[in-house]
Amino acid sequence: MTPALLADLVRAAASDVLARRGLDAAALPQDMGVERPRNPEHGDYATNIALRAAKKAGVAPRELATWLADELATRDGIASAEIAGPGFINLRLAADAQGGIVADILATGAAFGNGDEYAGRNVNLEFVSANPTGPLHLGGTRWAATGDALGRVLSARGAKVTREYYFNDTGGQITRFVRSLVAAAEGEPVPEDGYGGDYIAEIAAQVLAVEPGALTSPERDEIFRRVGVGLMFDEIKADLHAFGTDFDVWFHEQSLHDSGAVEAAVERLKASNNLYFADGAWWLRSSEFGDDKDRPVIKSDGQPAYIAGDIAYFLDKRARGFDLCIYMLGADHHGYTGRLKAAAAALGDDPAVVEVLIGQLVNLVADGKPVRMSKRAGNVVTMEDLVDAVGVDAARYSLIRSSVDSPLDVDLDLLTRRSNDNPVFYVQYAHARLASLARNAADLGLTPGREFGLLVHPREGDLIRTLGEFPAVVASAAELREPHRVARYLETLASAYHKFYDACRVLPMGDEAVTELHRARLALCVAARQVLANGLAMLGVSAPERM
């Protein structure tokens, strides 16, 4: 019996009990269910339904709990139901009913953990979107890992997800990038406000290799812009691909200007009287839609402001049929939330379609002290540096496993020197152990059994119940946009497996006869391996056969 089925059973039983007593079954709160108590003495599962429903039902919590426990004890699959504390009901399942989870996993395979709450939702997930003026650094790498994992999690729960990267390939930062390239090509120092990393000289050299006459051409800046930015695109795309993060759409801001989409968006806002002219500029009445202040959309020099592109981009996303537009941004862009939602509202759209996830910044740490990354000082840590140091799996995992709400400290020396400390290896090791076990079982001709009622060891029960949690973990990771929950769950699962392995012999020893217990345990192992593999896949981390 899965936790979800058990929760349904508890709710149904509670509803029956209330109805039988002439009480309103509508008193049952929706947001309650069963959970696994910390203390194993409190049962396999516990429910607080009596506590939650007592007040509305007009009954003392323990009295309601008593009625409900009596009712639950009569239901199939429930071995015992006991009242505890202020009105908890502690449940124990019959071993064969609980083992049904294993059968479920074996039948569902790679789809175990999937769900359909987001079926029909068409989600645009925009992340990374770093400016094409340099290689991806640690910040972008964090979004590359967590954004990709979020996309996988949402897909697993039924959403149609389009991963999108927005290249800001126009505007002031591109102008400075081009000036820097030209200066490097001419052997001049880094211009004021320019970019100074070693990669600038390398790209400048590559531009000259492609276009030998670039420096003397009247189209010099245009050539450096076109070729140089193109090379930057290629490098970013290649880095992301090597990192295991692939995008469905690479969107170029410039295309919105070229197609007239920006102009059309501005005209539309003017026509609906959501722009006004003041001080030589056109302003969006964003403060009327919840933003802190009004924002210039057309600057007084007649050029569109950055937000003009954003507005056109949002309209483009909506025109492509997305009903949820998620933006993953760094903490230094948190001010965008208000204006993006205000822009959506000004366009007559529902601001809830815009969802901005703000992630805290990544800091570089050395010897326990923060290091300020500076391209000039040459201590910028790139995605490539991190992957070179620890590998893709460890890099992705360490970036995903904490909440994006918390700032992340990366100590590259520590990671390099002691990469085995990364919990990813703990999880992967569990999978490799299971793969090894499967090979040995195959050699012995042992096949998985189905007599799950034999799995009565406490470590077996823990492992089965932990496996049963996976779908709910994925569902909450999707709902809360917190893929780190999957990583933390996998650590719990790996731990439950290692404990089981330590206490419960799976394969027959020596010339010992094969029993149904051996075969049932093997089935449990197959299920555990499946869930570990499913979870790791959701993080974009490999599930190795051997390590």
Add this chain to the structure above:
RNA sequence: GCCCCCGUAGCUCAGGGGAUAGAGCACCGCCCUCCGGAGGCGGUGGCGUAGGUUCGAAUCCUACCGGGGGCACCA
């Protein structure tokens, strides 16, 4: 001044109102006659402060303290 995020074990971090707050690393002590010791078992050690809501608060609310990031006709 205003806005966002954070403050949990020596360190890095989990804990979306539940019972005795967890993991990894670090430190101390144990466990290999056979399935992978990259493992298991035990120990040391913690919710920034003060109020409030609740049967129940690390979790929700308020104030304060401390840290990070924002508050452009830059992107």
